[in-house]
Amino acid sequence: MLVSRCKFPGVPTPLSVGTFVKHLAVPISTRLHCALVGAGGGAKSRAVRCPKFQALKNRQKEQIHLYVDALLEWNQRMNLTAVREADEVMERHIEDSLSIIPPIRDSYLSHCDASCGNIRVVDVGSGAGLPGLVLAIAQPDWQVTLVESMRKRCVFLEHAVNLAGVSNVEVVNGRAEDIGNDLCFREHFDVAVARAVAEMRVLAEYCLPLVRVGGLFAAAKGHNPDDEVKNAETAIQSMGASLLQVCPVESHGPYGQRTAIICLKGHQTPRKYPRHAGTPAKEPL
Incomplete structure (x- = not known):
């Protein structure tokens, strides 16, 4: 995985994953979220109502599951999304x-x-x-x-x-x-x-x-x-x-x-851009 090869004004060097996880103080597991793979978790049954997800290949579905698991786990300590349940993530974000x-x-x-x-x-x-x-x-x-x-x-x-x-x-x-x-x-x-x-x-x-x-x-x-x-x-x-x-x-x-x-x-972007100062913060999804 690469972080940008170019330097940007005012942007410090990103933290390493290990350093950040150390300070995050939350265990990062590689297990699938129980709501995604367990019989009683709910997301598997709810995912049936997500036809675009169902159309993916098995490997792609597995990758989505792993991503959602990580999203929910890290969301316990970081403001990544306002959605807290796996089935809602599947319908609201993935689909x-x-x-x-x-x-x-x-x-x-x-x-x-x-x-x-x-x-x-x-x-x-x-x-x-x-x-x-x-x-x-x-x-x-x-x-x-x-x-x-x-x-x-x-x-x-x-x-x-x-x-x-x-x-x-x-x-x-x-x-x-x-x-x-x-x-x-x-x-x-x-x-x-x-x-x-x-x-x-x-x-x-x-x-x-x-x-x-x-x-x-x-x-x-x-x-x-x-x-x-x-x-x-x-x-x-x-x-x-x-x-x-x-x-x-x-x-x-x-x-x-x-x-x-x-x-x-249709044509090249003018050099004078943009009028707005600063990228707006992404709202919790």
């Missing part, structure tokens, strides 16, 4: 993250004049790894970079990646505005994704500088984001992109209709 794959694939194949194999994806404000780590497990041919500004969350992400045995992921500790101005990452990715990070106009300024000309930016949003999209039109255009589609996302969980906002980048 929701998987649901953004079809609109990304369809839009990429239709508008980017390329196949979806071996594409480079960046998850901006990855937090607990949602949706980026889930995308990496479900699409092992994608190369996924998880960008997170908090060092302790990066330590968790590295632990989860190593525990689940995911080889197509890089964890980068840095702020989106710094990374977007760094030549190692600027306009480097085919697709940028973001979920539960900030409103659309702010996301456009953080994500689109990372996307190559001809690539996509996909934001996962809730029901009826029309006002948010309208307020973001100027920011999207100023970042060299245009709104491609706002499409409903099939959701089988109890959390209502989801929406994917897809933007297509």
